[in-house]
Amino acid sequence: MSATAISTSGSLLSGKPLRAVAAVILIVNGLFPALWILLTSFKTEAELTLKPITWLPHAPTLQNYMQAFADQPLLIFLFNSFMVALLSTALTLLISVLAAYALARLNLRFRGLIMSLIIAVSTFPLVTLLVPLFETMRALDLLNTWTALILPYTVLSLPVCTLVLTSFFEGIPRDLENAAMIDGCTRFGALFRVVVPLSAPGVFTAGILAFVNSWDEFLLALSFNSNPALRTLPVGIQLYQGEFAFPWPVISAALVVGIVPVAVLIVIFQERVVSGLTAGGLKG
Incomplete structure:
Protein backbone atom coordinates (compact mmCIF):
# COMPACT_ATOMS: atom_id res chain seq x y z
CA MET A 1 0.00 0.00 0.00
CA LEU A 62 -47.87 7.24 38.17
CA GLN A 63 -49.51 4.15 39.58
CA ASN A 64 -46.31 2.13 39.12
CA TYR A 65 -44.39 4.52 41.37
CA MET A 66 -47.04 4.37 44.07
CA GLN A 67 -47.09 0.60 43.84
CA ALA A 68 -43.29 0.45 44.01
CA PHE A 69 -43.37 2.20 47.38
CA ALA A 70 -46.39 0.20 48.55
CA ASP A 71 -45.21 -3.30 47.61
CA GLN A 72 -41.76 -3.03 49.19
CA PRO A 73 -40.09 -0.71 51.75
CA LEU A 74 -38.34 1.24 49.01
CA LEU A 75 -37.45 4.15 51.29
CA ILE A 76 -35.64 1.77 53.64
CA PHE A 77 -33.73 0.30 50.70
CA LEU A 78 -32.73 3.81 49.61
CA PHE A 79 -31.63 4.78 53.11
CA ASN A 80 -29.53 1.64 53.54
CA SER A 81 -27.86 2.09 50.15
CA PHE A 82 -27.16 5.75 50.82
CA MET A 83 -25.61 5.16 54.24
CA VAL A 84 -23.49 2.22 53.09
CA ALA A 85 -22.30 4.10 50.00
CA LEU A 86 -21.61 7.29 51.97
CA LEU A 87 -19.66 5.61 54.76
CA SER A 88 -17.66 3.39 52.42
CA THR A 89 -16.84 6.41 50.24
CA ALA A 90 -15.62 8.41 53.23
CA LEU A 91 -13.43 5.52 54.40
CA THR A 92 -12.15 4.93 50.88
CA LEU A 93 -11.15 8.57 50.44
CA LEU A 94 -9.36 8.69 53.79
CA ILE A 95 -7.28 5.58 53.09
CA SER A 96 -6.66 6.33 49.40
CA VAL A 97 -5.50 9.89 50.19
CA LEU A 98 -2.88 8.54 52.60
CA ALA A 99 -1.84 5.74 50.23
CA ALA A 100 -1.64 8.04 47.22
CA TYR A 101 0.41 10.60 49.15
CA ALA A 102 2.87 7.91 50.19
CA LEU A 103 3.23 6.72 46.59
CA ALA A 104 3.56 10.25 45.22
CA ARG A 105 5.89 11.78 47.82
CA LEU A 106 7.84 9.13 49.71
CA ASN A 107 10.87 7.50 48.15
CA LEU A 108 9.49 3.98 48.35
CA ARG A 109 11.92 1.29 47.30
CA PHE A 110 9.38 -0.90 45.52
CA ARG A 111 7.05 1.83 44.28
CA GLY A 112 6.75 0.34 40.78
CA LEU A 113 5.92 -3.09 42.19
CA ILE A 114 3.32 -1.61 44.53
CA MET A 115 1.64 0.26 41.66
CA SER A 116 1.61 -2.92 39.57
CA LEU A 117 0.05 -4.88 42.43
CA ILE A 118 -2.64 -2.21 42.88
CA ILE A 119 -3.53 -2.48 39.19
CA ALA A 120 -3.46 -6.27 39.31
CA VAL A 121 -5.73 -6.43 42.37
CA SER A 122 -8.29 -4.15 40.69
CA THR A 123 -8.70 -6.70 37.87
CA PHE A 124 -9.81 -9.58 40.11
CA PRO A 125 -13.39 -10.70 39.30
CA LEU A 126 -15.66 -10.06 42.28
CA VAL A 127 -17.07 -13.58 42.20
CA THR A 128 -13.61 -15.02 42.98
CA LEU A 129 -13.50 -12.96 46.18
CA LEU A 130 -17.01 -13.85 47.34
CA VAL A 131 -16.25 -16.98 49.37
CA PRO A 132 -13.13 -15.61 51.16
CA LEU A 133 -14.95 -12.39 51.99
CA PHE A 134 -18.00 -14.26 53.24
CA GLU A 135 -15.91 -16.50 55.48
CA THR A 136 -14.06 -13.46 56.83
CA MET A 137 -17.26 -11.60 57.63
CA ARG A 138 -18.75 -14.67 59.28
CA ALA A 139 -15.63 -15.19 61.39
CA LEU A 140 -15.81 -11.55 62.49
CA ASP A 141 -19.55 -11.89 63.19
CA LEU A 142 -20.33 -9.03 60.82
CA LEU A 143 -22.94 -10.66 58.61
CA ASN A 144 -26.27 -8.80 58.45
CA THR A 145 -24.64 -5.48 59.29
CA TRP A 146 -23.69 -2.39 57.31
CA THR A 147 -20.07 -3.05 58.22
CA ALA A 148 -20.11 -6.30 56.24
CA LEU A 149 -20.68 -4.20 53.11
CA ILE A 150 -18.75 -1.05 54.00
CA LEU A 151 -15.42 -2.83 54.49
CA PRO A 152 -15.47 -4.86 51.22
CA TYR A 153 -16.74 -1.87 49.23
CA THR A 154 -13.86 0.18 50.60
CA VAL A 155 -11.33 -2.47 49.60
CA LEU A 156 -12.82 -2.80 46.12
CA SER A 157 -12.76 0.96 45.49
CA LEU A 158 -9.29 1.61 46.91
CA PRO A 159 -7.20 0.62 43.84
CA VAL A 160 -8.80 2.96 41.32
CA CYS A 161 -9.15 5.80 43.84
CA THR A 162 -5.51 5.46 44.87
CA LEU A 163 -4.35 5.56 41.25
CA VAL A 164 -6.46 8.63 40.49
CA LEU A 165 -5.21 10.53 43.54
CA THR A 166 -1.59 9.50 43.02
CA SER A 167 -1.70 11.08 39.58
CA PHE A 168 -3.00 14.34 41.05
CA PHE A 169 -0.63 14.48 44.00
CA GLU A 170 2.35 14.05 41.68
CA GLY A 171 1.29 17.24 39.91
CA ILE A 172 1.35 19.35 43.09
CA PRO A 173 4.70 21.17 43.53
CA ARG A 174 6.62 20.01 46.59
CA ASP A 175 7.58 23.63 47.34
CA LEU A 176 4.01 24.34 48.48
CA GLU A 177 4.20 21.59 51.09
CA ASN A 178 7.67 22.67 52.18
CA ALA A 179 6.44 26.23 52.63
CA ALA A 180 3.51 25.03 54.73
CA MET A 181 5.81 22.91 56.92
CA ILE A 182 8.19 25.84 57.36
CA ASP A 183 5.20 27.85 58.62
CA GLY A 184 4.55 25.21 61.26
CA CYS A 185 2.42 22.55 59.58
CA THR A 186 3.19 18.90 60.11
CA ARG A 187 3.36 16.63 57.07
CA PHE A 188 -0.24 15.56 57.73
CA GLY A 189 -1.24 19.19 58.07
CA ALA A 190 0.40 20.04 54.74
CA LEU A 191 -1.36 17.08 53.16
CA PHE A 192 -4.87 18.00 54.27
CA ARG A 193 -4.45 21.79 54.15
CA VAL A 194 -2.47 22.15 50.92
CA VAL A 195 -2.30 19.00 48.79
CA VAL A 196 -5.87 17.76 49.15
CA PRO A 197 -7.54 21.16 48.50
CA LEU A 198 -5.37 21.68 45.41
CA SER A 199 -6.37 18.20 44.21
CA ALA A 200 -10.10 18.82 44.68
CA PRO A 201 -11.08 17.60 41.15
CA GLY A 202 -9.25 14.33 41.78
CA VAL A 203 -10.81 13.90 45.21
CA PHE A 204 -14.29 14.51 43.80
CA THR A 205 -13.62 12.06 40.96
CA ALA A 206 -12.42 9.36 43.36
CA GLY A 207 -15.38 9.99 45.64
CA ILE A 208 -17.93 9.72 42.84
CA LEU A 209 -16.35 6.51 41.56
CA ALA A 210 -16.38 4.97 45.04
CA PHE A 211 -19.96 6.08 45.74
CA VAL A 212 -21.36 4.74 42.45
CA ASN A 213 -19.46 1.47 42.89
CA SER A 214 -21.02 0.98 46.34
CA TRP A 215 -24.49 2.15 45.27
CA ASP A 216 -24.72 -0.29 42.35
CA GLU A 217 -23.14 -3.39 43.93
CA PHE A 218 -25.46 -6.41 44.10
CA LEU A 219 -23.54 -9.67 44.65
CA LEU A 220 -22.03 -8.91 48.05
CA ALA A 221 -25.17 -7.15 49.26
CA LEU A 222 -27.20 -10.25 48.40
CA SER A 223 -24.73 -12.70 49.96
CA PHE A 224 -23.82 -10.89 53.18
CA ASN A 225 -27.23 -9.65 54.26
CA SER A 226 -30.41 -11.63 54.82
CA ASN A 227 -32.02 -9.11 57.18
CA PRO A 228 -34.95 -7.43 55.35
CA ALA A 229 -34.45 -4.22 57.34
CA LEU A 230 -30.87 -3.86 56.10
CA ARG A 231 -31.30 -4.68 52.41
CA THR A 232 -29.80 -2.24 49.94
CA LEU A 233 -31.58 -0.99 46.83
CA PRO A 234 -30.15 -3.43 44.22
CA VAL A 235 -31.17 -6.40 46.37
CA GLY A 236 -34.53 -4.86 47.25
CA ILE A 237 -35.50 -4.30 43.61
CA GLN A 238 -35.24 -7.99 42.77
CA LEU A 239 -37.88 -8.68 45.44
CA TYR A 240 -40.56 -7.16 43.22
CA GLN A 241 -40.62 -10.19 40.97
CA GLY A 242 -42.86 -13.05 41.97
CA GLU A 243 -42.68 -16.77 41.30
CA PHE A 244 -44.85 -16.48 38.20
CA ALA A 245 -44.98 -12.72 37.68
CA PHE A 246 -42.48 -10.15 36.56
CA PRO A 247 -44.04 -6.67 36.89
CA TRP A 248 -41.74 -4.73 34.60
CA PRO A 249 -43.51 -1.36 34.97
CA VAL A 250 -43.24 -1.46 38.78
CA ILE A 251 -39.64 -2.67 38.62
CA SER A 252 -38.85 0.11 36.14
CA ALA A 253 -40.35 2.67 38.51
CA ALA A 254 -38.17 1.36 41.35
CA LEU A 255 -35.13 1.47 39.08
CA VAL A 256 -35.84 5.09 38.16
CA VAL A 257 -36.06 5.96 41.85
CA GLY A 258 -32.68 4.29 42.35
CA ILE A 259 -31.06 5.99 39.37
CA VAL A 260 -32.16 9.53 40.25
CA PRO A 261 -29.85 10.08 43.29
CA VAL A 262 -26.74 9.02 41.37
CA ALA A 263 -27.79 11.04 38.32
CA VAL A 264 -28.34 14.15 40.44
CA LEU A 265 -24.98 13.64 42.14
CA ILE A 266 -23.16 13.38 38.81
CA VAL A 267 -24.97 16.40 37.37
CA ILE A 268 -24.08 18.54 40.40
CA PHE A 269 -20.40 17.60 40.29
CA GLN A 270 -20.15 17.08 36.53
CA GLU A 271 -17.52 19.73 35.88
CA ARG A 272 -15.30 18.57 38.71
CA VAL A 273 -15.57 14.92 37.68
CA VAL A 274 -14.80 15.64 34.01
CA SER A 275 -11.88 17.90 34.89
CA GLY A 276 -10.66 15.29 37.35
CA LEU A 277 -10.73 12.47 34.80
CA THR A 278 -9.07 14.53 32.05
CA ALA A 279 -6.45 16.11 34.28
CA GLY A 280 -5.66 12.76 35.88
CA GLY A 281 -5.27 11.20 32.46
CA LEU A 282 -2.93 13.96 31.29
CA LYS A 283 -0.80 13.82 34.41
CA GLY A 284 -0.65 10.04 34.38
Whole structure:
Protein backbone atom coordinates (compact mmCIF):
# COMPACT_ATOMS: atom_id res chain seq x y z
CA MET A 1 0.00 0.00 0.00
CA SER A 2 1.37 3.41 -0.95
CA ALA A 3 2.13 6.14 1.53
CA THR A 4 -0.61 8.28 -0.01
CA ALA A 5 -3.20 5.53 0.49
CA ILE A 6 -2.11 5.00 4.10
CA SER A 7 -2.33 8.73 4.74
CA THR A 8 -5.79 8.88 3.15
CA SER A 9 -7.10 5.93 5.18
CA GLY A 10 -5.68 7.45 8.35
CA SER A 11 -7.42 10.74 7.68
CA LEU A 12 -10.69 8.91 7.10
CA LEU A 13 -10.39 7.00 10.37
CA SER A 14 -9.71 10.22 12.24
CA GLY A 15 -12.25 12.29 10.33
CA LYS A 16 -15.33 14.00 11.65
CA PRO A 17 -17.86 11.49 10.20
CA LEU A 18 -16.28 8.58 12.07
CA ARG A 19 -16.12 10.57 15.30
CA ALA A 20 -19.76 11.54 14.87
CA VAL A 21 -20.76 7.90 14.36
CA ALA A 22 -18.78 6.86 17.43
CA ALA A 23 -20.43 9.60 19.48
CA VAL A 24 -23.90 8.50 18.34
CA ILE A 25 -23.13 4.87 19.24
CA LEU A 26 -21.93 5.88 22.71
CA ILE A 27 -24.96 8.10 23.31
CA VAL A 28 -27.43 5.46 22.16
CA ASN A 29 -25.69 2.74 24.17
CA GLY A 30 -25.65 4.88 27.29
CA LEU A 31 -28.98 6.70 27.08
CA PHE A 32 -31.33 4.24 25.40
CA PRO A 33 -31.54 1.71 28.28
CA ALA A 34 -32.19 4.49 30.81
CA LEU A 35 -34.75 6.14 28.52
CA TRP A 36 -36.53 2.82 27.92
CA ILE A 37 -36.71 2.15 31.68
CA LEU A 38 -38.11 5.64 32.23
CA LEU A 39 -40.80 5.22 29.55
CA THR A 40 -41.69 1.73 30.81
CA SER A 41 -42.22 3.09 34.31
CA PHE A 42 -45.17 5.14 32.99
CA LYS A 43 -46.83 2.26 31.10
CA THR A 44 -49.44 -0.23 32.25
CA GLU A 45 -48.94 -3.99 32.17
CA ALA A 46 -51.45 -4.25 29.33
CA GLU A 47 -49.69 -1.66 27.19
CA LEU A 48 -46.32 -3.29 27.77
CA THR A 49 -47.52 -6.52 26.14
CA LEU A 50 -48.96 -4.86 23.04
CA LYS A 51 -47.64 -5.80 19.60
CA PRO A 52 -46.19 -3.93 17.86
CA ILE A 53 -44.25 -2.30 20.69
CA THR A 54 -45.32 1.17 21.73
CA TRP A 55 -42.39 3.47 22.31
CA LEU A 56 -44.25 6.23 24.13
CA PRO A 57 -46.86 5.43 26.80
CA HIS A 58 -50.38 5.97 25.45
CA ALA A 59 -51.80 6.85 28.86
CA PRO A 60 -48.92 7.78 31.22
CA THR A 61 -49.58 6.76 34.81
CA LEU A 62 -47.87 7.24 38.17
CA GLN A 63 -49.51 4.15 39.58
CA ASN A 64 -46.31 2.13 39.12
CA TYR A 65 -44.39 4.52 41.37
CA MET A 66 -47.04 4.37 44.07
CA GLN A 67 -47.09 0.60 43.84
CA ALA A 68 -43.29 0.45 44.01
CA PHE A 69 -43.37 2.20 47.38
CA ALA A 70 -46.39 0.20 48.55
CA ASP A 71 -45.21 -3.30 47.61
CA GLN A 72 -41.76 -3.03 49.19
CA PRO A 73 -40.09 -0.71 51.75
CA LEU A 74 -38.34 1.24 49.01
CA LEU A 75 -37.45 4.15 51.29
CA ILE A 76 -35.64 1.77 53.64
CA PHE A 77 -33.73 0.30 50.70
CA LEU A 78 -32.73 3.81 49.61
CA PHE A 79 -31.63 4.78 53.11
CA ASN A 80 -29.53 1.64 53.54
CA SER A 81 -27.86 2.09 50.15
CA PHE A 82 -27.16 5.75 50.82
CA MET A 83 -25.61 5.16 54.24
CA VAL A 84 -23.49 2.22 53.09
CA ALA A 85 -22.30 4.10 50.00
CA LEU A 86 -21.61 7.29 51.97
CA LEU A 87 -19.66 5.61 54.76
CA SER A 88 -17.66 3.39 52.42
CA THR A 89 -16.84 6.41 50.24
CA ALA A 90 -15.62 8.41 53.23
CA LEU A 91 -13.43 5.52 54.40
CA THR A 92 -12.15 4.93 50.88
CA LEU A 93 -11.15 8.57 50.44
CA LEU A 94 -9.36 8.69 53.79
CA ILE A 95 -7.28 5.58 53.09
CA SER A 96 -6.66 6.33 49.40
CA VAL A 97 -5.50 9.89 50.19
CA LEU A 98 -2.88 8.54 52.60
CA ALA A 99 -1.84 5.74 50.23
CA ALA A 100 -1.64 8.04 47.22
CA TYR A 101 0.41 10.60 49.15
CA ALA A 102 2.87 7.91 50.19
CA LEU A 103 3.23 6.72 46.59
CA ALA A 104 3.56 10.25 45.22
CA ARG A 105 5.89 11.78 47.82
CA LEU A 106 7.84 9.13 49.71
CA ASN A 107 10.87 7.50 48.15
CA LEU A 108 9.49 3.98 48.35
CA ARG A 109 11.92 1.29 47.30
CA PHE A 110 9.38 -0.90 45.52
CA ARG A 111 7.05 1.83 44.28
CA GLY A 112 6.75 0.34 40.78
CA LEU A 113 5.92 -3.09 42.19
CA ILE A 114 3.32 -1.61 44.53
CA MET A 115 1.64 0.26 41.66
CA SER A 116 1.61 -2.92 39.57
CA LEU A 117 0.05 -4.88 42.43
CA ILE A 118 -2.64 -2.21 42.88
CA ILE A 119 -3.53 -2.48 39.19
CA ALA A 120 -3.46 -6.27 39.31
CA VAL A 121 -5.73 -6.43 42.37
CA SER A 122 -8.29 -4.15 40.69
CA THR A 123 -8.70 -6.70 37.87
CA PHE A 124 -9.81 -9.58 40.11
CA PRO A 125 -13.39 -10.70 39.30
CA LEU A 126 -15.66 -10.06 42.28
CA VAL A 127 -17.07 -13.58 42.20
CA THR A 128 -13.61 -15.02 42.98
CA LEU A 129 -13.50 -12.96 46.18
CA LEU A 130 -17.01 -13.85 47.34
CA VAL A 131 -16.25 -16.98 49.37
CA PRO A 132 -13.13 -15.61 51.16
CA LEU A 133 -14.95 -12.39 51.99
CA PHE A 134 -18.00 -14.26 53.24
CA GLU A 135 -15.91 -16.50 55.48
CA THR A 136 -14.06 -13.46 56.83
CA MET A 137 -17.26 -11.60 57.63
CA ARG A 138 -18.75 -14.67 59.28
CA ALA A 139 -15.63 -15.19 61.39
CA LEU A 140 -15.81 -11.55 62.49
CA ASP A 141 -19.55 -11.89 63.19
CA LEU A 142 -20.33 -9.03 60.82
CA LEU A 143 -22.94 -10.66 58.61
CA ASN A 144 -26.27 -8.80 58.45
CA THR A 145 -24.64 -5.48 59.29
CA TRP A 146 -23.69 -2.39 57.31
CA THR A 147 -20.07 -3.05 58.22
CA ALA A 148 -20.11 -6.30 56.24
CA LEU A 149 -20.68 -4.20 53.11
CA ILE A 150 -18.75 -1.05 54.00
CA LEU A 151 -15.42 -2.83 54.49
CA PRO A 152 -15.47 -4.86 51.22
CA TYR A 153 -16.74 -1.87 49.23
CA THR A 154 -13.86 0.18 50.60
CA VAL A 155 -11.33 -2.47 49.60
CA LEU A 156 -12.82 -2.80 46.12
CA SER A 157 -12.76 0.96 45.49
CA LEU A 158 -9.29 1.61 46.91
CA PRO A 159 -7.20 0.62 43.84
CA VAL A 160 -8.80 2.96 41.32
CA CYS A 161 -9.15 5.80 43.84
CA THR A 162 -5.51 5.46 44.87
CA LEU A 163 -4.35 5.56 41.25
CA VAL A 164 -6.46 8.63 40.49
CA LEU A 165 -5.21 10.53 43.54
CA THR A 166 -1.59 9.50 43.02
CA SER A 167 -1.70 11.08 39.58
CA PHE A 168 -3.00 14.34 41.05
CA PHE A 169 -0.63 14.48 44.00
CA GLU A 170 2.35 14.05 41.68
CA GLY A 171 1.29 17.24 39.91
CA ILE A 172 1.35 19.35 43.09
CA PRO A 173 4.70 21.17 43.53
CA ARG A 174 6.62 20.01 46.59
CA ASP A 175 7.58 23.63 47.34
CA LEU A 176 4.01 24.34 48.48
CA GLU A 177 4.20 21.59 51.09
CA ASN A 178 7.67 22.67 52.18
CA ALA A 179 6.44 26.23 52.63
CA ALA A 180 3.51 25.03 54.73
CA MET A 181 5.81 22.91 56.92
CA ILE A 182 8.19 25.84 57.36
CA ASP A 183 5.20 27.85 58.62
CA GLY A 184 4.55 25.21 61.26
CA CYS A 185 2.42 22.55 59.58
CA THR A 186 3.19 18.90 60.11
CA ARG A 187 3.36 16.63 57.07
CA PHE A 188 -0.24 15.56 57.73
CA GLY A 189 -1.24 19.19 58.07
CA ALA A 190 0.40 20.04 54.74
CA LEU A 191 -1.36 17.08 53.16
CA PHE A 192 -4.87 18.00 54.27
CA ARG A 193 -4.45 21.79 54.15
CA VAL A 194 -2.47 22.15 50.92
CA VAL A 195 -2.30 19.00 48.79
CA VAL A 196 -5.87 17.76 49.15
CA PRO A 197 -7.54 21.16 48.50
CA LEU A 198 -5.37 21.68 45.41
CA SER A 199 -6.37 18.20 44.21
CA ALA A 200 -10.10 18.82 44.68
CA PRO A 201 -11.08 17.60 41.15
CA GLY A 202 -9.25 14.33 41.78
CA VAL A 203 -10.81 13.90 45.21
CA PHE A 204 -14.29 14.51 43.80
CA THR A 205 -13.62 12.06 40.96
CA ALA A 206 -12.42 9.36 43.36
CA GLY A 207 -15.38 9.99 45.64
CA ILE A 208 -17.93 9.72 42.84
CA LEU A 209 -16.35 6.51 41.56
CA ALA A 210 -16.38 4.97 45.04
CA PHE A 211 -19.96 6.08 45.74
CA VAL A 212 -21.36 4.74 42.45
CA ASN A 213 -19.46 1.47 42.89
CA SER A 214 -21.02 0.98 46.34
CA TRP A 215 -24.49 2.15 45.27
CA ASP A 216 -24.72 -0.29 42.35
CA GLU A 217 -23.14 -3.39 43.93
CA PHE A 218 -25.46 -6.41 44.10
CA LEU A 219 -23.54 -9.67 44.65
CA LEU A 220 -22.03 -8.91 48.05
CA ALA A 221 -25.17 -7.15 49.26
CA LEU A 222 -27.20 -10.25 48.40
CA SER A 223 -24.73 -12.70 49.96
CA PHE A 224 -23.82 -10.89 53.18
CA ASN A 225 -27.23 -9.65 54.26
CA SER A 226 -30.41 -11.63 54.82
CA ASN A 227 -32.02 -9.11 57.18
CA PRO A 228 -34.95 -7.43 55.35
CA ALA A 229 -34.45 -4.22 57.34
CA LEU A 230 -30.87 -3.86 56.10
CA ARG A 231 -31.30 -4.68 52.41
CA THR A 232 -29.80 -2.24 49.94
CA LEU A 233 -31.58 -0.99 46.83
CA PRO A 234 -30.15 -3.43 44.22
CA VAL A 235 -31.17 -6.40 46.37
CA GLY A 236 -34.53 -4.86 47.25
CA ILE A 237 -35.50 -4.30 43.61
CA GLN A 238 -35.24 -7.99 42.77
CA LEU A 239 -37.88 -8.68 45.44
CA TYR A 240 -40.56 -7.16 43.22
CA GLN A 241 -40.62 -10.19 40.97
CA GLY A 242 -42.86 -13.05 41.97
CA GLU A 243 -42.68 -16.77 41.30
CA PHE A 244 -44.85 -16.48 38.20
CA ALA A 245 -44.98 -12.72 37.68
CA PHE A 246 -42.48 -10.15 36.56
CA PRO A 247 -44.04 -6.67 36.89
CA TRP A 248 -41.74 -4.73 34.60
CA PRO A 249 -43.51 -1.36 34.97
CA VAL A 250 -43.24 -1.46 38.78
CA ILE A 251 -39.64 -2.67 38.62
CA SER A 252 -38.85 0.11 36.14
CA ALA A 253 -40.35 2.67 38.51
CA ALA A 254 -38.17 1.36 41.35
CA LEU A 255 -35.13 1.47 39.08
CA VAL A 256 -35.84 5.09 38.16
CA VAL A 257 -36.06 5.96 41.85
CA GLY A 258 -32.68 4.29 42.35
CA ILE A 259 -31.06 5.99 39.37
CA VAL A 260 -32.16 9.53 40.25
CA PRO A 261 -29.85 10.08 43.29
CA VAL A 262 -26.74 9.02 41.37
CA ALA A 263 -27.79 11.04 38.32
CA VAL A 264 -28.34 14.15 40.44
CA LEU A 265 -24.98 13.64 42.14
CA ILE A 266 -23.16 13.38 38.81
CA VAL A 267 -24.97 16.40 37.37
CA ILE A 268 -24.08 18.54 40.40
CA PHE A 269 -20.40 17.60 40.29
CA GLN A 270 -20.15 17.08 36.53
CA GLU A 271 -17.52 19.73 35.88
CA ARG A 272 -15.30 18.57 38.71
CA VAL A 273 -15.57 14.92 37.68
CA VAL A 274 -14.80 15.64 34.01
CA SER A 275 -11.88 17.90 34.89
CA GLY A 276 -10.66 15.29 37.35
CA LEU A 277 -10.73 12.47 34.80
CA THR A 278 -9.07 14.53 32.05
CA ALA A 279 -6.45 16.11 34.28
CA GLY A 280 -5.66 12.76 35.88
CA GLY A 281 -5.27 11.20 32.46
CA LEU A 282 -2.93 13.96 31.29
CA LYS A 283 -0.80 13.82 34.41
CA GLY A 284 -0.65 10.04 34.38
